Amino acid sequence: MNTNYPALEKAIKIAGAQTKLSKAIGSSQQNISYWLRTGKVAPDKVILIEKATGVSRYELRPDIYPSEESKQAA
Incomplete structure (x- = not known):
């Protein structure tokens, strides 16, 4: 994988594959x-x-769930 979405790539790697992640989350x-x-x-x-x-x-999804640092800076 080589996309511009490293967080999801990380989740897929942890799960073992796209199909395994998809089953884990329904x-x-x-x-x-x-x-x-x-x-x-x-x-x-x-x-x-x-x-x-x-x-x-x-x-x-940092657009929905900002980090604690972002919240404090606002």
């Missing part, structure tokens, strides 16, 4: 592939990916 492999292309995980799947892989919601 989605399809096609959705995982789409998210890699678009650079955005569906909002309703972010927490599930975090629970399944340990990749933080802040890494996966």
Whole structure:
């Protein structure tokens, strides 16, 4: 994999493959592939990916879940 979405790539690597991640979160492999292309995980799947892989919601969707540092700076 070589996309512009390192957080999702990290989650896929931890899960073992796109298909394994998709099964862990109740989605399809096609959705995982789409998210890699678009650079955005569906909002309703972010927490599930975090629970399944340990990749933080802040890494996966910083537009929805800003880091603590970002919140304090605002």
